[in-house]
Amino acid sequence: xxxxxxxxxxxxxxxxxxxxxxxxxxxxxxxxxxxxxxxxxxxxxxxxxxxxxxxxxxxxxxxxxxxxxxxxxxxxxxxxxxxxxxxxx
Numbered sequence: 001x002x003x004x005x006x007x008x009x010x011x012x013x014x015x016x017x018x019x020x021x022x023x024x025x026x027x028x029x030x031x032x033x034x035x036x037x038x039x040x041x042x043x044x045x046x047x048x049x050x051x052x053x054x055x056x057x058x059x060x061x062x063x064x065x066x067x068x069x070x071x072x073x074x075x076x077x078x079x080x081x082x083x084x085x086x087x088x089x
Contacts, residue, residue: 007015083089 080089
């Protein structure tokens with residue numbers, strides 16, 4: 001079997017890192033003050049809703065409906081059961 005002969009550290013330095021066309025030897029082109037991949041953000045618009053005149057429901061109406069609705073349901077169930085017992089329904 002053939003033995004592979006690797007380069008030593010000194011030889012590697014001489015061949016690859018000291019060569020004239022090393023990427024480190026190239027000077028960077030003058031970059032413009034504007035970045036190449038710079039995309040300015042589009043202007044943002046703020047949504048301000050127009051205030052409309054709305055009629056406010058009084059708190060007393062809400063309390064009244066919340067109180068009367070269950071009482072009405074109980075009374076209707078009572079009437080339905082009573083009328084069923086009498087044989088009308």
